[in-house]
Structures are given as C-alpha cells and as structure tokens.
Amino acid sequence: MILFHAVAQPGPYDGGTLKDRIGVLQRYVPLLKNVAKSDCPVALALASGGTRVLNLVKRDYEIRFYKNYTAENTVDCALAKLDSADLVKPAILEIGEIKGINDIKPGQKVQKSGRTTGLTSGVVKSIGTTLQVEMKEEEKVWFSDQVVTDMPSQPGDSGALILNEKCEVVGLLFAGSDKLTIFNRISNIVERLGIEFV
Secondary structure: HHHHHHHEEEHHHHOOOOOHHHEEEEOOOOOOOOOOOOOOHHHHHHHHHHHHHHOOOOOOOOOOOEEEEEOOOOOOOOOEEEEEEOOOOOOOOOOOOOOOEEOOOOEEEEEEEOOEEEEEEEEEEEEEEEEEEEOOOOOOEEEEEEEEEEEOOOOOOOOOOOOEOOOOOOEEEEOOOOOOOOEEEEEHHHHHOOOOOO
C-alpha cells in the first residue's frame, strides 16, 4: 500500500523502488465507470441459474450481467506532492520551460515529450470529442470533451503535458497509439484538480 501512494522516479515499471521516491499522491479525480460486471446479488443468482440451464445445452458458456452507468469523465489525472522542489526541474525534457496555459483549436500544432516515444508532434484533428475507453477487462469508461491529434504516442507516455508551438500547456495525454493521441483539455485539469501553473 505504501508503494501505491509513493511517486517514484523512475517509476516501478522502469525498476524504481521506494528508494527512488520523489513525492506522494496528494489527490486525484476518480473515474466514473460506464459498464462494469454486476455485483448485485440478484443478478449474480440469475446469472448462476441461467448458466446451469444453458450448460445443459452448451457446456462452455456462461451468462453474465453488466451494469450500465450514465456518467462521463472529462479528465484522467492525479496530483503529487513533492518531497522537495529540488528533486525536479521546471522544464520539460527536449522542449524547455512552460510559458503558461492556453485553449486549443482544430488545426493547431502540438507537441509532447513522453517516457516511451520521446519528443513527437502533430496537428489537432478534433476537439470536444466523446469516446469510450476500455480501462481493463469488463470495464469501460466514457470520456467527453477530449482532444484528438495525429501525434503518435504509446503506453508509458500517459501523463505527458501537451504543448502548443509557443510552449503553452493545452492538455494532458491519457491515451494513444502509433497514429493518434487523445488528451484532456488543460482547463478541465486545472478546474478538477484545483491547481494553477506558476
């Protein structure tokens, strides 16, 4: 449990341990599920009974019930409290210092420096996008007001700041592939986490 709340650099996936701690989780915005396997006792009993009946005809099948939620998310983010300000630099690797924040528009060029793919850039293709993301098996989450760009990214790049050509922060990367990157608007991050860039 201690390692979950600790923030390490490098992170645990890259071999980081508690000796590499630079801070602790201060707060985060919980994700609202869209579809999840039901844990309702009535649904579980019906599924179990239905599965027994179904298995009389088809042996390798199982009935499951899922619960639908109507909520949508606008951010996937968290905030850490540093053990010491001396542990980090006020600049982004391969980009430099941040020059503030700004809104984003279709057609604008953006860039990021990520843990996996390093420095990449692209053009914003759409804003205000709503999409469904599978967070883990049997659990899907809706996100609204997202920004889609043709900038490549990969797992491990999540959490990278997205900047415009003036080095102003416009978003936070949370999903991507070889061809697309999806990011939260920075205005939504600032509002939900209650932070400001100084």
